Amino acid sequence: MRKLGYSVSALFAVIAAGFALAACGGGSSSSTGDTAIPKEALGNAATTIGECSADPKSGGTLVYSRRAQAQDLNPLVVSGGNGDIFVVNQIFDQLVTSNPDGGFELTPAIAESWDISDDGKTYTFHIRKGIKFSNGQPVTAEDVKFSLDRFADPKLNLILAVAAVGYEKSVVVDPQTVRVELSEPVAAFLYNISIYPASIVPKDLVLEQGDAFWDAPVGTGPFMVKKFTRGSSLTFAKNPHYWEEGKPYLDTVKFNFAEEDNSRMLDLKSGKAQMVDGVPYSQIPSVLDDDQLQLQVVEVPQFLGLWLNHQRPQMADEKVRQAMQYALNRDEIDTAIYRGVGSTPNSVLPRLKFDAPAGEVEPYPYDVEKAQTTIAESKYPDGFDITLKYPAGFEDYKQLGLYLQQAWEQIGITVKLQELDQAAVADAFYAGDYDMTFPYAQFTSDVTVPDEYANLLNDPGSGTDGFFSWWHDEPIWKKVKEFTTTIDEDTRAEQWPVIQQEMLDTSPVINVLNLPFVNAHREGVCGSKVDALGSDQLQDTWLTSAE
């Protein structure tokens, strides 16, 4: 739920989290329904056809035009939102990481292996042999302990201290082994340390250089910063000590920051850039039509989360919320606004691990009659007037606002649209000064498991008041608490669909649509993978033109 780098006219940034269903090799993303675009056109990962089926070549420079600019390279600050997160992910690794080939599972990174005690409170990590930072010095247990302690220090980890929930301490067992002790079992612990704030940094350098370290940080990631021109570009050089044999393939990667949608697409079409992220939905067809370009649609837990303020009596009325759900024709929204890349949700949260399939937990069908009878049973049978606040400068939200206005007019709800700049929307959100809102231009989970969002939305305390919805349901909250402290994965897989169903039934908030990330690249770019958190796996990317 990182806020995004935002700017005036356009959209940006990308937050994290997701599941890329398709692995490298061009499987198709599956969950979307009937859409305007042939599914085979929407694969994650580079094509394996033609030149990309050959052995990867080393060398060359990749220019990547990106919506969100980087501001701060310190993984505990990332004030620039996704612009920072995806840069930090190129520079640093964590102990474990999301599978680079996509999917919900975690794979080893700096830790080669780990053991978990039966009570779920002790994790022992074995550091990969021979792994080095980009300056050539070996990664030691001291570095890991230092980094995790920082991660758990709320004074240092300003943005996601909640991810360190339950962390008590790290103990250096030997130079290759670290034992982490938790005060209570935390089911999502490994997921929590697989993301950017838990990046492993060299202790001696950070202590020695202080803040200056973050200007040219040293990590174990595939790339290191060569030149950073704020507001314009960031150039990476290959990390010669990278731990994956033979990778990365590219010598240099240049991130061009291009918030303006058209500028970014012009970069790609003119060949100035070989890759872009955040393809505007309306330009998807033109990318598909262009022989030189490849569209890459990546399923991530991104959703159109419409937040409802339960301090408003209309929004606190369950029948009203259900009627609003029934009145939405999600297929039409998907086709008309998102060019068919979205998918109908069967949860109020984005798609996450443990979600039951649509057959088990049914999405709300589009049923105007049902919507009308449902609202007739509410305290507001004659409807009411209400305001929807959403961020300005985003073409899809403009359309969506108009669409929702029409849809809910059918059940007597008159929606007044209010377009505000992103900061003003977020501010109203945190202050509870809204009726309905799309609080973030891009709304995604930081981890692939439901723990983070289930906790936030249900927890009436922690200063976030049910994720600023002011909703509370004690029985569901109890179930969530049990879910997030159960270690056994099979048990969790049974617990979650119950919570998913109950939350969907009462719909404290509305997930209008699940959305993927939409990227594109030119022919000749191979292995452009994105992991489950939406992060580019540039260590696997190579150019057919490389010598």
Next chain:
Amino acid sequence: MSTYILKRLAISVVVLFALAAASFLLIHLVPGDPVRQMLGSGATPENIASVRSDLGLDRPMIDQFGTFMGNTFTGQFGDSITLRTPIGDLISERIGPSVLLILYGVFFALIIGVPLAVAAALRPQGFADNVIRIATTFTFAMPTFWLGLVLALIFGLQLGIFPVSGYETGVGGFFRTLTLPALTLGLSLVAMVVRTLRTQLLVVLGSEHIEAARARGLTERRVVGVHAIRNSIMTTITVISVQIGFLIGGTVVLEYVFQIPGMGTLLIDAVTNRDFPLVATITVLAGATVIVVSLITDLIQLALDPRVRLADS
């Protein structure tokens, strides 16, 4: 004369002071908490409180105001909230591209505008005059964000002469990356140049000074080319300098469209992040530029046109 200049300088300082005060106050009316914007919804209230106190944002407003004014007038500027970098450093990084863009834009406005104005003034109400008038009004009335993209589309994508966006340093990089945005800026300014210069030329051409030159048997080309333009160009430059506010506003949009890391994009980011000290500093600097340019313009006018001096004293 020197007392007049001194008085004028003193007044400029007072205006600058008022400007700084107004920036600070107005910016604090804009909703949005910089710390919240920076930390997002994952931050706990304790996090937020501690960062606020680290940054001194929990101090009384009047204290913060004092610090801001002190910083501004000692040229220290303090630190950016979001970027945690001295504002002075950020500005020195970003000011170059903006200044170059404005100067290059003015250059385009002049090399396009001056010949057009001369052509128009030679035969007022003639065919050329009317075409020039309509064409320049046309580019003037076109939104720059739109014109910029169209130029990028034509010269960048279709013809491939210039990169569609971006910024490079060095002489070659300057011409490659700033030509299109500067041309856009120049085109929006051409109308102003042509109008002023043409009108001024007509006045000068009708003056006794020029009649004398004609009487001396100088060719019309020489009369216009040397005498009339020399007498008119100063006014035109004055008009352009009065447009400095317009030019600064124009660069904000163009830097955004062409992805130039200048002051405009810095301001947009700062507003987005509610980085109040940075917004206030840029506001003051932009204002100061306008004030200084207007001061210089006044002084030039004073030197050129004694009537202003007479009237003012």
Next chain:
Amino acid sequence: MTALALVMRRPFTARSSLHLNLTVKIGAVIVGLIVLAAFLAPIIAPYPPNEAKFLDQLQAPSFQHLMGTDSAGRDVFSRTLYGARVDILVMLFVTFVPLPIGVLAGAMAGYFGGWVDLVISRLADLMIAFPFLVLVMAIIAIVGPGLKGVMIGIPLAGWALYARMARAEMLVVKEQNYMVATKTLGYSRKRAIFRHAAPSILRTSLVYSTLDMIVNLLLIAGLSYLGLGMQPPGSELGTIIANGQVHLLDAWWISTLPGLVLVALGVGLGLIGDGLSDGDLLGKEAR
């Protein structure tokens, strides 16, 4: 605008009544047609301006939709007609509310001099120097989003240019022979201002206002581009152009065709302004 004022400073006398030359006529015809179309919008517009039909989105111009449809399937022609209406009204408001205020303030500053001049001129300097974007954002923070912010913000800054111009004009007029003459003839100061300086100042201001209207049109459009203008679903030319701009690569008509209307309006106003300022100079040439 000082220099413009200097250029246009010849007094407006009964002799050189509005010289309605061809330029003015052409300008007036263009502006007149647009204004007429805009105000007959409810009769002319083929569709309701805010009626979204998502299935008809992004259609190229045709006989059904003269200017095509936008991303929500709304008829761009109908929206342009209604939008022009809003623009013309807002443009007139933000131009002609500050004009008399600025002219009065500037004339006073120029005539009385001293501390009156000091206060008014520095206030004008301040308004001109203050970055407009920050000003409008602050106003919107106070009065809420929508065109209100624009309608307060532009006049708040706009009067200053007129004041500067009127002041410069007044200074010059004050020194001219015929003003000195009014004193010797025993006329009162007020009468002198009213009879001689005011028409000349007003004329300059009106000529400049044609340019100012174009600038204001662009400002309204620019603010909409930044999400600081008209709130949805209303239509306004700048909003239509700004919203369509993201489709410049895939549906050029959305921003281009209403953009041409905006430009045509601008050119029309520019021609009128030129004609008005020229009539005088031509008269002088013909002397």
